[in-house]
Amino acid sequence: MNLHEYQSKALFSDYGIGIPTGYVITKLSELDAVLTRIDSRGWVVKAQVHAGARGKAGGVKLVNTPQEAHEVASALLGGSLVTTQTAGKSLPINCLLIEETLAIESELYLSLLVDRVTRTHTFVISSEGGMDIEEVAEKNPEKILSIHIDPTVGVMPYQCREVGFALGLKGEAFKQIGVLMKKFYQLTLDKDISQLEINPLVCTSDNQLIALDAKVNIDSNALYRQPELVKMRDTTQEDAREVKAAEHELNYIALEGDIGCMVNGAGLAMATMDLIKLNGGEPANFLDVGGGATPERVAEAFKLILSSPDVKSILVNIFGGIVRCDLIAEGIIKAVQEVGLTIPVVVRLEGTNVELGREKLAKSGLRIITADGLADAAVKAVELAGK
Numbered sequence: 001m002n003l004h005e006y007q008s009k010a011l012f013s014d015y016g017i018g019i020p021t022g023y024v025i026t027k028l029s030e031l032d033a034v035l036t037r038i039d040s041r042g043w044v045v046k047a048q049v050h051a052g053a054r055g056k057a058g059g060v061k062l063v064n065t066p067q068e069a070h071e072v073a074s075a076l077l078g079g080s081l082v083t084t085q086t087a088g089k090s091l092p093i094n095c096l097l098i099e100e101t102l103a104i105e106s107e108l109y110l111s112l113l114v115d116r117v118t119r120t121h122t123f124v125i126s127s128e129g130g131m132d133i134e135e136v137a138e139k140n141p142e143k144i145l146s147i148h149i150d151p152t153v154g155v156m157p158y159q160c161r162e163v164g165f166a167l168g169l170k171g172e173a174f175k176q177i178g179v180l181m182k183k184f185y186q187l188t189l190d191k192d193i194s195q196l197e198i199n200p201l202v203c204t205s206d207n208q209l210i211a212l213d214a215k216v217n218i219d220s221n222a223l224y225r226q227p228e229l230v231k232m233r234d235t236t237q238e239d240a241r242e243v244k245a246a247e248h249e250l251n252y253i254a255l256e257g258d259i260g261c262m263v264n265g266a267g268l269a270m271a272t273m274d275l276i277k278l279n280g281g282e283p284a285n286f287l288d289v290g291g292g293a294t295p296e297r298v299a300e301a302f303k304l305i306l307s308s309p310d311v312k313s314i315l316v317n318i319f320g321g322i323v324r325c326d327l328i329a330e331g332i333i334k335a336v337q338e339v340g341l342t343i344p345v346v347v348r349l350e351g352t353n354v355e356l357g358r359e360k361l362a363k364s365g366l367r368i369i370t371a372d373g374l375a376d377a378a379v380k381a382v383e384l385a386g387k
Helices: 004-013 028-037 066-076 131-141 158-167 171-191 219-225 240-247 266-280 295-306 325-339 356-361 374-384
Strands: 022-025 043-047 060-063 097-101 104-115 120-126 144-149 193-204 209-211 215-218 251-254 259-263 286-289 311-320 345-351 369-370
Touching: 004 022, 004 171, 022 028, 022 104, 028 066, 028 097, 028 345, 043 066, 060 066, 066 097, 104 131, 120 131, 120 158, 120 171, 131 144, 144 158, 144 311, 158 171, 171 193, 171 209, 209 251, 215 219, 240 251, 240 295, 259 295, 266 286, 266 374, 286 295, 295 325, 311 325, 311 374, 325 345, 325 356, 325 369, 345 356, 345 374, 356 369
Parallel strands: 259 286, 259 311, 311 345, 345 369
Antiparallel strands: 022 097, 043 060, 043 097, 104 120, 104 193, 120 144, 193 209, 193 215, 251 286
């Protein structure tokens, strides 16, 4: 789960991490009061969407007068934003963050993420802040430093000093980087965060470290432990189909193909998508209905698949282990009838009572094609999609 910048900074503030003075507005009528509260020569108006590269897309603007602030806020608030990180999708701008301007001496990069190779939390730091870290890694890899944290001892003083030297910090800023790293690490542990990022982390003219930007990604598998963070979730920034799927305990990710997929088990779903690609097709989605595929859940899965107007055929690949194949077949028939399906459905069943399940599908009188195996199912689904 992602947080907005202003939500991330609220967490930072709770842990004593320096942030600029700023306020959120959801209506233009709130702007004047906010500008008055911020003692600054100018202001920064920031669109709040779940995406990076907002500045390049026009979502972050520096303004010097209240009139300029109103013009920018009017153009952004209630509109939408497409950045290089939204995959061509427009994200709605429902609120703006108005912040003070700072006298900046240097811009740095600092993040803390889970490194699955080393199985540790890892700091990634660079003196090249304010840029895409991927671009820095490609052009100047020597300017990126990774610090792995041993979970048995946490952040060590020598690691903080190493980061301070690498960033070229001195005096108060050198002291602050160690404190910041320890607070970052504690915040990550307390809130089940998979990635924290400040880009840029700025060093001001009075040698203070301030998080000019903030990004927080929370481990969705741990949300049951974080009820307060769940309240911060903004579903308007997410795919409506994926939000609907979560309500029915379905794992769904929309893709750009025309062959709908409904599978029980994430690994089997990936294999199914691979076979579709191997045979020249394009999957329209990833959809895992789980081990206990009930008729109700199957019906909702079909509705999700059909929410894409591009779908021309559907491949259902179910291994009946926890649930018998004949019950799964009944669920598929009921779901097809309920949603009024008009496109062909290819079904591959394996497991307990598989022959009985196939027999029920064959006698249903519906446009359901059974397959002898997964490879056969993929070939038929691609052919029926008109490939």
